[in-house]
Amino acid sequence: MRQKIVAGNWKMNNDKAETKALIKGIKKAIKKLSLKNTRVIISPSYINLSAAIKKADNSKIEVAAQNMHQAKNGAYTGEISADMLKSINIETVIIGHSERREYFNETDSILAEKMDAVLANGLEAIFCFGEKLEERKSDNHFAVVESQLKNALFHLEAANFKNIVLAYEPVWAIGTGETASPEQAQEMHAFVRETISKKFGKEVADNVSILYGGSVKPANAEEIFSKPDVDGGLIGGASLKAEDFAAIIKAI
Numbered sequence: 065m066r067q068k069i070v071a072g073n074w075k076m077n078n079d080k081a082e083t084k085a086l087i088k089g090i091k092k093a094i095k096k097l098s099l100k101n102t103r104v105i106i107s108p109s110y111i112n113l114s115a116a117i118k119k120a121d122n123s124k125i126e127v128a129a130q131n132m133h134q135a136k137n138g139a140y141t142g143e144i145s146a147d148m149l150k151s152i153n154i155e156t157v158i159i160g161h162s163e164r165r166e167y168f169n170e171t172d173s174i175l176a177e178k179m180d181a182v183l184a185n186g187l188e189a190i191f192c193f194g195e196k197l198e199e200r201k202s203d204n205h206f207a208v209v210e211s212q213l214k215n216a217l218f219h220l221e222a223a224n225f226k227n228i229v230l231a232y233e234p235v236w237a238i239g240t241g242e243t244a245s246p247e248q249a250q251e252m253h254a255f256v257r258e259t260i261s262k263k264f265g266k267e268v269a270d271n272v273s274i275l276y277g278g279s280v281k282p283a284n285a286e287e288i289f290s291k292p293d294v295d296g297g298l299i300g301g302a303s304l305k306a307e308d309f310a311a312i313i314k315a316i
């Protein structure tokens with residue numbers, strides 16, 4: 065069944081004490097919510113994942129990683145493997161965030177390998193994609209998104225999609241304060257669902273959760289989440305404040 069998800073991508077923010085304090089704040093702020101069929105995920109930095117898991121224990125908060133290397137192990141200084149994540153009980157990992165694509169040269173073919181590694185290890189991926197401003201301005205956004213999906217996901221099997229969440233994050237809306245309008249988000253999400261349907265079938269497409277990310281705030285979350293093909297959000301800046309994150313969760 066398609067799930068509603070609100071996921072916080074903390075990026076390179078929060079030390080250990082701040083991580084624990086923010087989780088405490090989120091726990092308190094969402095305690096009374098029923099959260100039926102809604103998952104709440106946070107993704108602190110690698111170094112604080114263990115502390116976060118401990119702090120989030122016995123709560124409705126799941127802890128995810130922000131990235132993972134595709135190799136099993138070896139001489140990849142500074143990298144983290146699936147086995148390492150599994151060994152501390154991480155079950156979900158963000159793959160292909162635009163900042164990884166842009167600043168760390170993660171290409172579609174690397175992301176295809178990362179997806180293979182995530183899925184082969186029984187982990188769940190939150191797979192991110194989205195066009196840049198110039199690509200939208202030149203009306204290429206659908207073609208760009210289609211090729212990102214094709215290049216990183218089309219070699220997979222339909223059955224893999226039970227472990228995949230999609231996240232449409234237009235690069236021009238990330239951290240800019242500029243959000244895609246609810247109509248722009250719906251239009252792209254419907255296109256993504258259609259693209260997945262054509263390749264993997266209607267059942268897969270109907271069941272996959274597609275999140276929107278890019279300047280989601282308490283003030284605009286409800287309207288974006290009201291769209292039929294928007295199943296939740298991947299939240300950056302606003303996930304760093306317990307009250308704002310909780311308000312966004314309430315909006316779903």
Ligand code: 13P
Pocket residue numbers: 073161233237238239240241277278279280298299300301302
């Ligand atoms: P902002 O919510 O800060 O725009 O970031 C979105 C994002 O990149 C989530 O992955």
